[in-house]
Amino acid sequence: MLLEAPFTEAKIRALKVGEMVEITGLIYTGRDAVHKYLYDGGKPPIDLTDSIIYHCGPVVVREKDRWVVKAAGPTTSAREEPYQGPLMERFKIRGVIGKGGMGPKTLAACAKVGAVYLHAIGGAAQVLAERVTAVEGVHLFEEFGSPEAIWEFRVERFPVVVTMDSHGRSLHDEVLRASQAALARLG
Amino acid sequence: MTGKILQAQLLELIRRTSSRLPDDVVRVIEKSWRKEQKDSNAKYALKVILDNIAMARENSLPLCQDTGTIICYADLPVWLDEPGFRKAYEQAVLQATKVGYLRQNSVDSLTGKNSGTNLGPGSPVFHLQQTKSRTLTVRTILKGGGCENVGAQYSLPDARLGAGRDLAGVRKCILDAIMQAQGKGCGPGILGVCIGSDRSSGYVASKEEFLRALDDANEHPALAKLEKQIVADANRLGIGPMGFGGATTLLGCKITHRNRLPASYFVSISYMCWAYRRDGFQLSEAGKIIRWLY
Ligand code: SF4
Numbered sequence: 206m207l208l209e210a211p212f213t214e215a216k217i218r219a220l221k222v223g224e225m226v227e228i229t230g231l232i233y234t235g236r237d238a239v240h241k242y243l244y245d246g247g248k249p250p251i252d253l254t255d256s257i258i259y260h261c262g263p264v265v266v267r268e269k270d271r272w273v274v275k276a277a278g279p280t281t282s283a284r285e286e287p288y289q290g291p292l293m294e295r296f297k298i299r300g301v302i303g304k305g306g307m308g309p310k311t312l313a314a315c316a317k318v319g320a321v322y323l324h325a326i327g328g329a330a331q332v333l334a335e336r337v338t339a340v341e342g343v344h345l346f347e348e349f350g351s352p353e354a355i356w357e358f359r360v361e362r363f364p365v366v367v368t369m370d371s372h373g374r375s376l377h378d379e380v381l382r383a384s385q386a387a388l389a390r391l392g
Numbered sequence: 393m394t395g396k397i398l399q400a401q402l403l404e405l406i407r408r409t410s411s412r413l414p415d416d417v418v419r420v421i422e423k424s425w426r427k428e429q430k431d432s433n434a435k436y437a438l439k440v441i442l443d444n445i446a447m448a449r450e451n452s453l454p455l456c457q458d459t460g461t462i463i464c465y466a467d468l469p470v471w472l473d474e475p476g477f478r479k480a481y482e483q484a485v486l487q488a489t490k491v492g493y494l495r496q497n498s499v500d501s502l503t504g505k506n507s508g509t510n511l512g513p514g515s516p517v518f519h520l521q522q523t524k525s526r527t528l529t530v531r532t533i534l535k536g537g538g539c540e541n542v543g544a545q546y547s548l549p550d551a552r553l554g555a556g557r558d559l560a561g562v563r564k565c566i567l568d569a570i571m572q573a574q575g576k577g578c579g580p581g582i583l584g585v586c587i588g589s590d591r592s593s594g595y596v597a598s599k600e601e602f603l604r605a606l607d608d609a610n611e612h613p614a615l616a617k618l619e620k621q622i623v624a625d626a627n628r629l630g631i632g633p634m635g636f637g638g639a640t641t642l643l644g645c646k647i648t649h650r651n652r653l654p655a656s657y658f659v660s661i662s663y664m665c666w667a668y669r670r671d672g673f674q675l676s677e678a679g680k681i682i683r684w685l686y
Contacts, residue, residue, distance in 0.1 A: 225436050264457055264495065275492065276457035281538060281576070304634070305575050326440040327538065327578035327634060328456040328667045331447040364440055366433050366636060377575050380637045384629040388571060391625050 207362070212255045212299040214319040220367045222374040226323065227362040231341065232257040232302065236280055238353040239345065240288040243296075250344035250355060253296035257323075260285065260303035262352030264330075265340065272340035274358070276330035279304040282322070290314030306368055306377035315371050322369035324376075336363045393679035395480050398472075401675060402484035402530065403493075409532045409671040410459055410493045412449045414686040416605045417582075417643070417668045421445070424580065424640040434638025438580075441633070441666055452493075456578075456667040459494045460534040462516035465603065467523035471677055474520055481518070481530075485510050494534075519596070527682060531672030533602055539581060539665035542573035543598075545591060548657040557657045559618055562587055562647075563625075565659040570626050570642065575635030578665035582606070582644045583622070586660045589650035594660030601646035602664055603672075605686065615647045622647075633666075643668075 208216065210230025220226065233251060235243075235258045243249060264276040282289075282303030290310040292298060299320050301307070304327040315321060325333060339359040346354040368376040425442060428435035448455040464481055468474060488494045489510045498507045498515040510516065523529070546565040548557045553568055555561035566585060573581065584601030586594045610616035622645040632638025643666065652658065672685035 223433060225433060262457075264492075276454060276495075278457050304578070306635070324634060324636070326437050326444075328458075328536070328665060329440050329444040330455065330457040331451070331453055332440050332444040335447070364436070366436070366634075368636070376637070377635060380631060380635055381574065383637070384571060384574060384631050387629045388567060391567070391628060 212257055214255075214299065217299045217321055218319050218371050220321050220370055221372070222367055222370045222376045222379075224367045226365050226367060228257065228323070228365060229361050229363070230257075230359075232259050232358050232360055232363070234259045234261045234263060234354070234356040234358065236260055236262050236353055237284060238349040239355055240285045240292065242345070243292055244288040249296065251357070253298055255297060255299050257300035257302060258298055259358065260301065263334070263356060265351060265356065272343070274334045274337045274340060277334040277337055277358070278328055278330040279325040279333075281305045282307050286311060293318045293320050302365055306375065312369050312373065312375050315369055316373050319371050321367055321371060323365035324368040325365050333363065336360050393675070393677060395476065397679035398477075398480040398675075399483045399487070401673075401679060401681065402481050403487050405530060405532055405671060405673055406462075406484055406488040407452060407493045409534055409669050410454045410488070411452045412671070413445050413455060413668065414605070414670060416607050416686065418445060420606050420643045421580075421666065424643065428638055428640060432638060433636035434632040434640060437633040437636055438640065454493065454495065455669060456536060457495055458536045458538065459497055460536040460669070461540065462494070462510060463519070463533040463535060463599065464516055465519045465531040465600075465672075467521055467525070467529040469523055469526050469528055469677070471526070472528060477520065478518060481516065482511055485516055526677060528675040529672065529685075530675070531603055531670065531685065533599070534669040535599070536578070536665050536667060539577035539663045542569075542577040543595070543662045544569045544572065545594065545661065546659040548659065559614060562659050563618065563622065566622050566645070566661060567625060569661045569663070570629065570631070573663055574631045577663050578667065579631065579635065580633050580640045580643045580666055582664040582668055583642065583646065584662040584664065585645065585647040586658075587647065587649040588652035589658060589660070590653075590656070591658060591660070593650065594658045595662065597648055597650055598660045598662040601648055602662070602668070602670060604646050606644045610647065612649070615649065619645045619647050
């Protein structure tokens with residue numbers, strides 16, 4: 206299913222756990238340094254309303270007069286758990302892309318704000334880089350360095366799976382419970 | 393062979409390792425993809441993974457942006473001294489980093505500063521030994537950080553798991569490690585396991601299991617059986633690729649054993665992500681590649 210910008214609350218609320226989604230539009234990268242900066246009251250250099258944040262430290266190189274993305278796989282999201290929920294609420298962030306899922310604080314914020322967690326395929330650096338069709342800007346580059354900066358990525362059919370939705374469901378919790386039961390059966 | 397020729401061949405080894413998944417691994421991923429249910433998240437994830445493998449191979453680009461810990465195993469013939477080999481390998485790493493086969497991935501643990509070269513105390517990791525053969529054998533594994541973080545070591549007996557000092561206890565430890573790793577470490581994974589030894593040598597031996605091809609058979613019948621059983625059990629847990637659910641949780645399990653002290657019984661488990669980058673070759677004294685090992 207296609208998820209196209211603008212990422213409105215109505216579109217995001219319609220998404221359900223387990224759905225395979227391809228994103229087309231503008232998304233912003235942000236990882237540890239950005240999350241801490243915003244959480245501590247730093248001013249966002251872009252309008253984050255109805256935005257999608259990608260937990261990614263990409264490899265981006267300058268070729269002549271433009272930026273080219275060489276690798277753009279997701280990084281582990283759990284590290285942002287203390288910050289993500291409050292930031293979703295403060296800025297009306299509608300989606301987070303990453304890997305490994307997030308915890309109960311973020312799940313609660315998803316329900317409250319109308320946001321989702323979108324799981325990218327970990328390690329698929331080449332496929333994901335190919336879906337970034339243009340780099341439209343970069344912010345906080347001097348301050349945090351390339352992997353930690355906010356990159357504006359124009360993406361086309363960027364493949365993810367909804368693993369936490371705005372209705373309180375988390376695929377991670379469900380798979381954990383099912384696997385615990387299966388393990389008990391195996392003995 | 394001159395140092396320059398050796399360095400150039402080692403650079404080619406690193407390039408191949410970073411961009412090309414071995415055929416035995418690709419075959420198992422393809423087989424798993426065929427087995428997963430139509431339209432499932434698991435099948436979708438494996439498809440993206442297979443596309444990624446093909447793209448990296450075709451374009452000679454890193455399979456994953458985390459090019460991992462660089463682990464070098466080499467059997468050195470008499471015509472090659474150890475410091476000379478180390479220097480050539482380090483120069484190849486430096487070059488590979490410059491041209492982008494490897495990411496800048498080596499950070500000073502005290503200052504947090506990235507060396508930018510992948511060189512520094514303990515990086516790359518060397519396991520060197522002498523050989524009576526005239527042939528130089530070099531293998532390289534690139535071991536990602538996400539999957540390294542979910543490795544685990546157990547000391548048996550373990551009351552929480554109800555695991556005793558026997559193969560049934562070992563099985564419980566391994567299944568527990570798989571449960572703990574779910575959703576982390578970019579599954580489907582491959583396990584390298586060592587039963588026995590001390591804590592540090594146990595982990596070293598567990599990683600050496602990653603040098604085996606996925607489709608080989610353990611020469612020890614009891615371990616061969618346990619390896620098969622672990623894969624079958626793990627794939628019944630329903631964790632699936634990326635923890636999405638599905639039938640592919642583990643692509644392989646390789647188990648070895650070492651003697652232990654009467655007082656100790658360690659089970660050391662290393663977890664490898666699907667981006668299971670290993671390669672190796674044999675070089676003649678003249679510097680020619682005699683054959684690729686995988
Ligand atoms: S765990 Fe493996 S596939 Fe995942 S990001 Fe690390 S190296 Fe890449």
